Amino acid sequence: MSSDVDNPFFARVWTAMSGHETDEMRTLRSENLAGLRGRVLEVGAGTGTNFAHYPPSVTEVVAVEPERRLAAHARDAAARAPVPVTVTTESVEQFSPGAPFDAVVCSLVLCSVDDLNGVLRQLFSMLRPGGELRYLEHIAGTGARARLQRFADATVWPRMLGNCHTHRHTEAAITAAGFRVETARREWVFPAWVPLPVAELALGRAVRP
Numbered sequence: 001m002s003s004d005v006d007n008p009f010f011a012r013v014w015t016a017m018s019g020h021e022t023d024e025m026r027t028l029r030s031e032n033l034a035g036l037r038g039r040v041l042e043v044g045a046g047t048g049t050n051f052a053h054y055p056p057s058v059t060e061v062v063a064v065e066p067e068r069r070l071a072a073h074a075r076d077a078a079a080r081a082p083v084p085v086t087v088t089t090e091s092v093e094q095f096s097p098g099a100p101f102d103a104v105v106c107s108l109v110l111c112s113v114d115d116l117n118g119v120l121r122q123l124f125s126m127l128r129p130g131g132e133l134r135y136l137e138h139i140a141g142t143g144a145r146a147r148l149q150r151f152a153d154a155t156v157w158p159r160m161l162g163n164c165h166t167h168r169h170t171e172a173a174i175t176a177a178g179f180r181v182e183t184a185r186r187e188w189v190f191p192a193w194v195p196l197p198v199a200e201l202a203l204g205r206a207v208r209p
């Protein structure tokens with residue numbers, strides 16, 4: 001099934017941005033995937049920037065990417081990946097897994113889905129018991145940054161940037177969906193004083209009990 005996500009402006013922006021990531025960001029991507037094993041679902045793979053970072057203990061990655069221009073880049077990245085990767089243009093909401101996954105990977109995507117709580121419940125149900133969610137996500141800040149995020153989310157930011165919402169309490173939503181958070185930390189990808197709504201990331205590992 002093909003999705004109805006059609007976002008030419010964001011596809012161009014994200015293709016350019018994801019091709020120029022910092023070493024720091026690449027390190028965070030590797031950390032997010034370290035130690036994964038077995039069958040993995042990657043949600044909203046974009047241009048496939050994560051694929052190069054999967055460890056050899058991963059036997060298969062199924063990547064969903066509903067924006068067809070980004071999915072085309074992701075397929076190119078899949079062909080160069082160190083592990084087998086297939087890319088489908090379904091949205092995560094449309095996707096139905098054949099069998100439970102050992103892990104689900106979300107990076108910079110939970111800010112963009114329409115129904116965060118619903119998607120997290122769906123991801124929980126797609127994992128085997130003991131399976132894990134790895135996440136590297138923008139999260140809601142506090143104080144002046146929270147105000148900036150709420151302003152951005154109410155104006156053009158989501159429309160320009162593929163439905164990205166910067167003021168999301170993603171970690172709380174992960175716990176509310178039933179996951180047990182095993183490791184979690186915060187990282188700044190720009191100095192804390194830079195007035196960017198997406199400068200702070202949450203990196204973590206949560207398990208389906």
Ligand SMILES: C[S@@+](CC[C@H](N)C(=O)[O-])C[C@H]1O[C@@H](n2cnc3c(N)ncnc32)[C@H](O)[C@@H]1O
Binds near residue numbers: 043049092106107
């Ligand atoms: C900011 S990009 C991040 C891409 C990639 N995860 C990464 O780390 O580079 C967000 C991606 O999520 C995808 N996306 C948005 N809504 C989605 C949905 N409902 N299901 C699956 N992917 C979605 C977008 O098409 C886009 O490629």
